[in-house]
Amino acid sequence: MARKSGSHAGITGPRVRDAAERLFARHGYAAVSMRQIAAEVGVQAGALYLYTRDKQSLLFDLMQSHLRDLMQAWQAVPEGDGPAARLEAFTRFHIRHHLARPDAVFIAYMELRSLEPENFKVIEALRKRYEDVLEEILRDGAAAGVFTVPDTKLATMALIAMLTGVNTWYRDSGRLSRDRVEDLYCDMVRRAVGA
């Protein structure tokens, strides 16, 4: 939709979201006020309402865009040939994508408690779509007899937790490069599914 000329939504919108993301990640959603977000952006509190209905909408928007971006980014990854290659592509993609946006990931996991019920449903459905990507790879691999996965749903949750966990300990200043971390996780994931 065309924006009213003179509107700064195209510039301030992202700045509002960035500020909210940063503050929610640092202090937690419940502790952050719209006034603080406005101060972080450098606008009057009233001006925020040009960009968002309220704090809940901001949180919901952040989580929704995070999960939509995630699916879109995954869809741009070249499809591997066969379940093992697809699993490796997924593993590398997941680690890389999540390491690049720690605040968004932190919020997406930690602030589920802060979503209103209707918003929670939408977010859960989007998250489920992403989990389904991995589950389908595991199911295909099991069906082809190249993976041993007695419970694909549980294995999906286990592997996603394992991969997302990289965000909690990885530091670029540490002893391992991102590429090396990806390699080592690919190895463990492959073995975990018996490939």
Add this chain to the structure above:
Amino acid sequence: MARKSGSHAGITGPRVRDAAERLFARHGYAAVSMRQIAAEVGVQAGALYLYTRDKQSLLFDLMQSHLRDLMQAWQAVPEGDGPAARLEAFTRFHIRHHLARPDAVFIAYMELRSLEPENFKVIEALRKRYEDVLEEILRDGAAAGVFTVPDTKLATMALIAMLTGVNTWYRDSGRLSRDRVEDLYCDMVRRAVGA
């Protein structure tokens, strides 16, 4: 140490901690006031200071006891015979122990951001002691030639994240019993380390 007769610290102390844990887990540390904690316990705000110096001390105490209990509970688990049995014992213990105290686990991971630097150091050291338990099992297994683990430190972080992740999705009302979940994770963990 004997308590002063007439002191209610033995009764109210745990109630203060329970209330703080519940509120921190639900709203996040930064959003909870000492006044709210007092109201949850059913005492005047001033009375809280008989039990804790301030909110930061409460958070630190909660995390410290959580990690101390974890180590103590692990030390009470019968030591398995050989790396594979020890790894299975660790896997079952970790899942069971963490599923039983979701609020403490959530806080222990999510509120690291809220610890003052000195407190953070203490908590990190305690957490490291627990990680060392698993890393030692992995190293022993690798040294004995029964595990294939190219990087024991990374594998430790990966497996702990995988196991703690059960807390985010497991529901007692779901299709899998806790025992079944433990079995399936033991299977994946064993395979992940090439045993």
